[in-house]
Amino acid sequence: MSGTVVTLNVGGVVYTTTTSTLLKFPESMLGSMMSNGLPSTLDANGHLFIDRDGLIFRHVLNFLRSSQLCLPSNFKDFDLLSAEADFYQISPLIDAINDLRDNCSVKGRTFYLEITEVRTGSTATMPTSNSRVKTILLGRKDILLTLPPAVIGSDFIERLCCKEPEEYTELELFGSPMRLRVGEELHNLGWKLISSDLSTSSGFDNRSQVGMSLIIEHTYRDRWSRDFDPDEPIKMNPNHNVMLLEEANV
Known part of the structure; x- marks a missing residue:
């Protein structure tokens, strides 16, 4: 049987x-x-x-x-x-x-990107003529290269050369309002905003020619994450110039 x-x-x-x-x-x-x-x-x-x-x-x-x-x-x-x-x-x-x-x-693999925007000026809540804005994107080199050129800038090749694929690096993003623009791009690419916080500090600038000037600094920090499947490859965005990248790493 x-x-x-x-x-x-x-x-x-x-x-x-x-x-x-x-x-x-x-x-x-x-x-x-x-x-x-x-x-x-x-x-x-x-x-x-x-x-x-x-x-x-x-x-x-x-x-x-x-x-x-x-x-x-x-x-x-x-x-x-x-x-x-x-x-x-x-x-x-x-x-x-x-x-x-x-x-x-x-x-499963989870990767993170962090966007930090620092606004400094007498009225730092919004970019104005008397304030300065600096935006930094932090992440692994290979993950940064998955993003389109519109996000990390046209001169990213020079700034990422000599970095190992898994090495964390910072990129200064130029333009306004880059934090919001990059956040929208990341959302469209499947990234999730997992935290967003604001810190504020202030002080006086004694270098001002009109006496002590109050300086306010706002720091916005957004943290994004994306889950990759165990077998999902990390591929460089096809819109990047591969030849230029190879030359930059020589």
Whole structure:
């Protein structure tokens, strides 16, 4: 009985296995179907028919064969596989899916960018003729290179040369209002604003020719993050001049 060959038609996909494989977990639906003779449907060829996802069943069957959950590195259908494991009532498979999904989440990569804008002047709340604005973008070199030239500036090549890909570096952004413009670009690229804070300081400028002048400094700091899949490559934005980058690193 245990060595009998069985042909299954699962959602139109035909599989051949043995009764011993299907009986691997007797308490499961497949185990009960084999051992207790549960009512079953046959297709036109006399094969046992199960009206479920035929493609995903191969992972269920492979687990029955080896007791190991082996999935492709780019596998994404955890919810679908979980639903099938629940339908077949294979508890060890359900546990293995949950463990692997948690492990993949841990291996996911999160990268961060920080935008700091410093406004200095007698009225520093908004850029005016008597205030100075300095905007700094901080991040890893390889992550900065994923951003379009409009974000990091046309002269970024010179400022990023001699930096290692994973080295953190600062770029001063020129223009106004760069913090808001870059934030909008990052949002459109899938980045999330995770924190934003403002700090204020003030003092007197004794170099003023009209006596002591009050100087106010506002510092805005925005922190952005983006999750990359474990196998997602970090690619340089295609709009950058690759040849110029190579020359800058020579």
